[in-house]
Amino acid sequence: LDVDGRAGLVVRGGSEHTLAVYGDTIVPAEGAREPLVIEGHCGVSAGELSALARRAAPTAGDGRVRAARVDGYLSLFNLSANEVETRVAVPQQGGSREVYEGEQTVTREGIDYGARLDAASASLLAPRFTLSALSGRSLPSGLRVRVADGATLILSGAHCRLRIEAQGRGTEATVRGGRETRVTLRGAQAFPHHDHALGRNTFPTNPLPPGMSSPGAAVDGDPDTAWRPGRDGRMVVDLGTRAEVRWVEARWRTGAAPAARVEFSTDGVRYQQAGTLDGRGRVRRLTRAGSARYVAVTVQGAPH
Incomplete structure (x- = not known):
């Protein structure tokens, strides 16, 4: 099925009348009972889609x-x-x-x-x-x-x-x-990674408080980017779902790491104090088991 010249679907299994297409909606056809696999391929031409359909599928x-292999x-x-x-x-x-x-x-x-x-x-x-x-x-x-x-x-x-x-x-x-x-x-x-915060959504978003850069840089997995909190800055990371947290760790660019406290929340509205980040050097950690979806880190003062 060629969707728009830039993407398409490869249908494997079933009979000739397995699917019904209504505008941008694809549903099983009336009376269809055989299991089938539908592969979505983006950024392919009609010719490339035809070649993908002829390619052997996992069995x-x-x-x-049922199995499929896409990208x-x-x-x-x-x-x-x-x-x-x-x-x-x-x-x-x-x-x-x-x-x-x-x-x-x-x-x-x-x-x-x-x-x-x-x-x-x-x-x-x-x-x-x-x-x-x-x-x-x-x-x-x-x-x-x-x-x-x-x-x-x-x-x-x-x-x-x-x-x-x-x-x-x-x-x-x-x-x-x-x-x-x-x-x-x-x-x-060493994926799968134990870091629940990696790549997750963060707050605040734009407009940011004066002196603060995007907190997303603290959880993007890139050591060359960093969050600049500004004075008494506070960031929140949404873990995506409620998770069991064993520790919270902050890695600062300089050894003069600021004092910081951590809060947990399950709904993003009500937060409970979890403790402070302790240690020496660039890495500061709070070892605290708890269940949370939102984790907030608040910096005290105005660190560089």
Whole structure:
């Protein structure tokens, strides 16, 4: 389905009359009962969309699981009332392979991924690493890859030399079939990240109080940006949902860190004192277990 010449949908499964389209709304057609997968592709032409539709899609060994791969992301859907463990064949073109958190085995056609899904649940997996062969034209079938996090993976099962890339960083490794090889990319973030505040919405927004810069710079994950609080500045970060907080940590650009207090809130209206940020040097921390959706940090004085 070509939406507007810049985006489109690829429909896999079902019969010819599976969907009904009304303006900008897409719904199951009357009487449609077969499960299907709809892929949304942005920034593609009609020709590119046609090529994507001809591309082989991931398939699960267990028929209760549906799978799709769009822009490298692997989506898995368990359409049953039971927990399911299954292998998912994920076709990939070319000599390199994208791998995901968990365990998978390289095949000639792509990877064979081991999935476990709770009843009536879905999972969206980001590609964590790209592997390319340095010895031979392609990675050997049978190479086992266990991705621990966004910075570390464990390789075994086949002898080869390969290049590993992620987050703009790369390294080379040699794998010997009889033992495991553990590789950690220096400087890479170990996603999934424990930081509930990373990339979340912050307040205040414009207009900002005099002397204050955007508090979003405090939670954007970029060490080259920072929040300037101004006199007695106060920022709030919305964690997106209620979360169990174990500590609040502030990293300042200078060792002369100001005094600061922390408040928790579940509704963004009523706040309770949680404590003060303590420590020495640039990193100050409050270790305090609590449940909160909104966390406020108030600086005392006018720090640089």
